[in-house]
Amino acid sequence: NTVLKMIEISLREPGFIVTVTAYPGYLLMVSGADKELNEADRKLNRAGVLRSVEQVGASALSLSMLENKPVEVSGLEHYNHQFRHWTCSSAPIHDAKGNVVGSLTVSGHLPNKQSHTLALVTSAASSISTQLREKNLIKEQARLNSMLLSIYNSITDGVIAIKSDLSISHANNTARQLIEIYDKPLQNFSLSDLLNEDDKKFIEDVLANGQPEN
DSSP states (O other), rough: OHHHHHHHHHHOOEEEEEEEEEETTTEEEEEOOOHHHHHHHTTOOOOOOBBBBHOOOOOHHHHHHTTTEEEEEGGOSSSSSGTTTTEEEEEEETTTTSSSEEEEEEEEEEGGGOOHHHHHHHHHHHHHHHHHHHHHHHEEEEEHHHHHHHHHHSSSSOOEOOOTSSEEEEOOHHHHHTTTTTTTTTOBBBBBTSSSSHHHHHHHHHHHHHHOOO
């Protein structure tokens, strides 16, 4: 993921790991230098593990999702003594409806704490949320297009859409059968080839005036 790579580059200093979590605390991905990943793994901080408040106590990772805001927890602020030598900055990730679906967390050894980390994580989590919204919009658009296409092709009358030069851009199944272009590319046809001069002039006048006519 580009966003996660940007975080790793921005931190520069060794000793940090990046964690992506699904609500209510399932770790989806843990990334970082081998040394830190091995240490995290020894504490069962690995993909598939549940790190909710109920499981390990309060942490930035879980609190950011519960409180729906960026959270930083350092040292003795951790409930679990295993994480008290770590500093963790976390921000919630939202779906297209604004619901909290996960979190993004950067963790490092306490002496490496940096003042800009929380702002960096917040920005990155916001970027991921935006990507999720965009993917949802694309998916929803595809679903609506599929529905419209089904309705369009179920109409018993022939329906043809044309461009300003009278070339055919769309035709439903009925229209394709009527003008015998069912299995042929639409771009090879123009409505002017299918109309007499009076009908052609009528269509051209409608296009020129921009007004519907019967």
